[in-house]
Amino acid sequence: MRPLSSRLSVMSGEGALTVYAKATELERRGRNIIHLELGEPDFHASQQVIEALEKSLRAGKDRYCPMAGVPELCAELARYLRQTRGLVVSADNIVMAPGCKIALFLAMMALLDPGDEVLYPEPGFPGYPSITLGLGAVAVPFTLHESRDFQPDPDEIAAKITPRSKLILTCSPNNPTGTVYTDEVQRSIAKLAVKHDLYVISDEIYARIVYGQSYVSMMSYPGMSERTLIVDGFSKSFAMTGWRLGYTVAPREIVPALVLLAINSYTCVAEFSQYAAIEALRDPAGATPRMVAEFERRRDQFVAGLSRVPGFRCAHADGAFYAWVNVSGTGLAAEEVCRIMLEEAGVAAIPGIAFGESGKDFVRFSYASSAAKLEEAVTRIQAVSTVWQTAVVG
Ligand SMILES: Cc1ncc(COP(=O)(O)O)c(C=O)c1O
The missing domain is CATH 3.40.640.10 (Type I PLP-dependent aspartate aminotransferase-like (Major domain))
Structure with a gap:
């Protein structure tokens, strides 16, 4: 077979989709996963x-x-x-x-x-x-x-x-x-x-x-x-x-x-x-402003929650529905933090390197998920954060 176009070797996939595939595989094996990897509103068309x-x-x-x-x-x-x-x-x-x-x-x-x-x-x-x-x-x-x-x-x-x-x-x-x-x-x-x-x-x-x-x-x-x-x-x-x-x-x-x-x-x-x-x-029923108001409430709640996790530093951004968290304070690579969160806490998020080299110390969470799921996610992350707290202290 002749080779495919050389352009394919310089193009890349998307980190969100890779993490999603891993998370759904764990789900298939019976794990409960909170999906915070995809950039998808949890609302539907009005x-x-x-x-x-x-x-x-x-x-x-x-x-x-x-x-x-x-x-x-x-x-x-x-x-x-x-x-x-x-x-x-x-x-x-x-x-x-x-x-x-x-x-x-x-x-x-x-x-x-x-x-x-x-x-x-x-x-x-x-x-x-x-x-x-x-x-x-x-x-x-x-x-x-x-x-x-x-x-x-x-x-x-x-x-x-x-x-x-x-x-x-x-x-x-x-x-x-x-x-x-x-x-x-x-x-x-x-x-x-x-x-x-x-x-x-x-x-x-x-x-x-x-x-x-x-x-x-x-x-x-x-x-x-x-x-x-x-x-x-x-x-x-x-x-x-x-x-x-x-x-x-x-x-x-x-x-x-x-x-x-x-x-x-x-x-x-x-x-x-x-x-x-x-x-x-x-938009006769004002669906978009209502959704945005809900995202704003979730941002405030989720950013406050993540900021309490040892080693996390979370920006309070003015738009979109992502929490962008510097995790260098954990002493672990962001990929490792994501692996622990997914495999041990059942929380799916994306290592920042998926968005370029300068994102390597960060993790992206989507907060387009219900307030209850976001609260549960923070609780689970808090629980596994003992892994890196021990690593930092040790
Ligand atoms: C910055 C940015 N541009 C474009 C897109 C693609 O949007 P669409 O789903 O309409 O193709 C996305 C989707 O995640 C995005 O985050």
């Missing part, structure tokens, strides 16, 4: 969305449909983005995709040539370096340091810009740290993008999940509307992970390139789910 889905199927909305998305949904999205992010965009700026991840993949494919350099946040979503390398481009991380509350350092980004730089990836709130970029940081990144004529892909999948502040998009800074591509979707903000609904908001001149890539890959997004998505955006 009743109105499900009814809209049924209605659209009965109305025969199961055909091929416009490649960029059904016009009613794109128009509703433009309205939604204006209402929730103050963005002035129209339906013509939007291309629907089967999930935010494919929107990201195709946006990067549209922008990058082999050898182009991509600046991306680390620790960050594993897809950023993986897709970059898969496209033959060069992945250049900028570090989110704990000492800076995991905010990007614009000076570091500036120092890493070269004539081959083409794209800056931003993600606010960030996975895995939950950091909501400050206005000052976003403004500085925008200035760099304008100065060096760079594109920015702003991953806004967690934009609705912010606590105590309103969201500001990278696209809203001076000079950014013509160089920013927002990728977003329904997975997190509307608890619709399995629906595979995402979209790109792009300058009008770039939209035909994204549509061409859609034609060459998925053709169009399922018509019936797009009609149901309109109802999600309208």
Whole structure:
């Protein structure tokens, strides 16, 4: 057999999925596992969305449909983005995709040539370096340091810009740290993008999940509307992970390139789910604000609980639904802490190295789980923490 494409050897999987596979194997063998590894809300699509889905199927909305998305949904999205992010965009700026991840993949494919350099946040979503390398481009991380509350350092980004730089990836709130970029940081990144004529892909999948502040998009800074591509979707903000609904908001001149890539890959997004998505955006029952309020309560409870575990130092982030915990105080490697938590306490979490080298002292927990499960998880971790307390003392 001839070898597979060489691009596969530079692409990587996702730590969350690896831990999930291990945890479910333990479950199959009868262990009780609290799953805090996946970035998936424990909510579901609202009743109105499900009814809209049924209605659209009965109305025969199961055909091929416009490649960029059904016009009613794109128009509703433009309205939604204006209402929730103050963005002035129209339906013509939007291309629907089967999930935010494919929107990201195709946006990067549209922008990058082999050898182009991509600046991306680390620790960050594993897809950023993986897709970059898969496209033959060069992945250049900028570090989110704990000492800076995991905010990007614009000076570091500036120092890493070269004539081959083409794209800056931003993600606010960030996975895995939950950091909501400050206005000052976003403004500085925008200035760099304008100065060096760079594109920015702003991953806004967690934009609705912010606590105590309103969201500001990278696209809203001076000079950014013509160089920013927002990728977003329904997975997190509307608890619709399995629906595979995402979209790109792009300058009008770039939209035909994204549509061409859609034609060459998925053709169009399922018509019936797009009609149901309109109802999600309208959110007549306020399902998203209720979910976000619940996440905020859980964050406060869970971060307080984890902070009491010996050797853990847990950030109190302003967005997403992750607790990002520095476990270097345990004296053990983060992978070992995760192994002990999974095998001895039945709590699944991800070693931070899955989000890049700079995450090696950390563990990511998702708190998109019930308050009772989170409390139980803390109790179980407390109980096994004697292992590293003994190790530290010994
Ligand atoms: C930062 C970030 N971007 C994109 C995605 C992908 O979202 P989707 O499930 O819509 O493909 C995720 C999912 O975990 C994510 O955390």
